[in-house]
Amino acid sequence: MSQIHVSTTINGDATEFLCEPDETLLDALRDRLGLTGSKEGCGTGDCGACSVTVNGRLVCSCLMLAAEAEDAEVTTIEGMAEGEALHPLQRKFIEHAALQCGICTPGILVAAKALLEQNPAPTETEARYWLAGNLCRCTGYDKIIRAVMDAAAEMRGEMRRAS
DSSP states (O other): OOOEEEEEEETTEEEEEEEOTTOBHHHIIIIITOOOOSOOSSSSSSSOTTEEEETTEEEETTSSBGGGGTTOEEEOGGGTSBTTBOOHHHHHHHHTTOOSSSSSHHHHHHHHHHHHHHOSSOOHHHHHHHGGGOOOSSSOSHHHHHHHHHHHHHHTTOOOOOO
C-alpha cells in the first residue's frame, strides 16, 4: 500500500506527515509525530485514554484514521498547557490528587477541557455524564470531578471552597 500525505494542524502548528491508509490517528500521533501523551488503553473506543479534539469535537483517536485529519484542527494533551504554564485543569488535578498511574489522565483532561469549552458552568451531574466515557482503573472518580468543578469555578473567576 502506498502511504497517504496528510496536512493538518496539531496543537496550533501546521503539520504534515505520511501514514498508511489503515493507520489510526492515535498511532500517527504517537509513532510518527512523537506526541505520546495520548494513550492506547483499549483500542476500541471504550476507555477514553486516547481522547483528542478534532475541529473542536471530542474523539477517540484510536477509532479515527490518521488520513481523516486532513485539513483538520487536532488538539492533544500536549497542546493543553501554554508553554510552562499549566492549564487550570492540569493544576487542579495535581492539587486534588486526581491522578495515579497517569494512563487515563491525558484523555480525561482533554475531555474535561472540551466540556468546559462547551459548558463553562457544568453541574456535577453534567461533568460526571460528560466524563463517563473516560475510564480510570486506579482512582475513584470523586477527586477527578472535584478537580474539574474547581477548575471550572476558577476559570469563571469564582472562588470555590475546598470540599
